[in-house]
Amino acid sequence: MNSENKIYFYPVWLRIWHGINALGILVLIFTGINMQYATPGFKLMDFELAVNLHNIAGILVSANYLIFVFGNLRTSNHKFYRIKLKGLYKRLRLQVEYYTTGLFRNQDAPFPLSEKRKFNPMQKVSYLLVMYLFVPGLVITGLGLLFPELIIENVYQVSGIFLTAVLHASLGFLVSIFLIVHLYVASIGKHPINNFKSILNGYHDLNGH
Amino acid sequence: MLKSGLTSASSFNSPAMRSSFLFFIVLILFLGFSKSSQALAPENESCLKCHTHQTITFHNTLTKREDKRLMNPLYILDKDHFASGVHAKFKCIDCHSADYSKYPHNAELKLEPLSTCLDCHGGDAKYAAYQFEKIDLEFQKSVHFQKSGDSFTCSKCHNQHYYQAKSRNSSEVGDIVKFSNEMCMSCHSNNSKFQLISDKLKPALSQIHEWLPNQELHFLNVRCIECHTQVVDSLSVSHNILPKEKALKNCVECHSKNSMLEASLYKYKNLQSRSKIGKLNSIIKNKSYVIGAYQNIWLNYISILILILALAGISIHVIARIIKK
Incomplete structure (x- = not known):
């Protein structure tokens, strides 16, 4: 395996951001489930502890999100997220077809990764959705719930806190589903661990795919 | 004629219409403003003449002069507040001695025992729904009665002059919470009243509740009695105030699907709203949100379905990868 086949995809700042985000979100999901579904007879952990951990992890992930935004602004990493709407549907279809059939027929990936392409079209769309819609939505609603006095009291007679909380829980659920799929898709490759x-050592091995 | 008067601007502008409109407005204002004083018994006028004012003027029979003095603030009644209370229609002498009609009042009248709530409310079929006797039994188990006995009267919390049956009649949970907590606060945030039954200083409430996350939000949205009483299903408001060691400290009792609040704070709200606006509306229109207590069945189903689909998709993919390896 020579170094020409390796691309330095994940600089240190990105790996630090990703690591903090990954651990933070795992804590948020675990404590969030505990807060939403605990009953006197069943609980994963102490409710009070769950609330405190959720608050701490939430603040940490929110601050960490700034690293992601500024890191992308200051480096060329943001280029990998650029998406062309023209032909997007076709490109997505090709990628879905590859994952559902082509992969098993040992066909080549339709969008092989290179210095210029870090993400395939499916990754681009899902990462954009999660990182620029779901996570900011969670950060904003989460800050609102942390400081409830900031929330508009009533929106057409419906409690503002109620709306914020339902939106927060729903977005949290969508991020949980993303995490499951993200972890699974990451295992697709020559070796599931590659x-x-x-994401730990920064180098993407082209031979590993 | 009335119809044309309402629909046509020109006839509204006529002097006759304008004057009757003005009369109507004045009548409404008059009725509105006079409502509170009308609600009070006219016999109370002579008492309220002094007991609603900061100063009193009377003829001093010894000095033969007109004296103007400050009224004891403890004996000044808020007339409007009284008029909105449950006993608004009562005559003062229904509860106080008729001898108070003489001025200066005889000092010994202060020693006269006042009627207790049960003297009127006990065994009264009209108030059967309130279950005063049961409330009394529950109250006798409470830490207030255990520590102070009979000297802890109903009126220590329920001010007879201003009391309103909020938890039964108000449709605003926030209103119920405020009214209820003010009863506790009248002593627990006032050292001089607190020391009526204790030799100690009142405990600093924010300090002893430091463990409670979002303390201020809890204080505004739930009643003290939510955690500090033993809930009795058959009673509207639980009256067995527990000693502090026995107070509820388990978050999940409220923050769960079968929230305890349904049986306490939201009990009357639930009963009212079920008949009027339906369960969904009553949940949505609540001013507060209790983490964990709100679980929408459809959102739950949809999320479980999405989770199952995601896991099923992954499982099928894994199997296909293993087979094709």
């Missing part, structure tokens, strides 16, 4: 190694 992508996990990459």
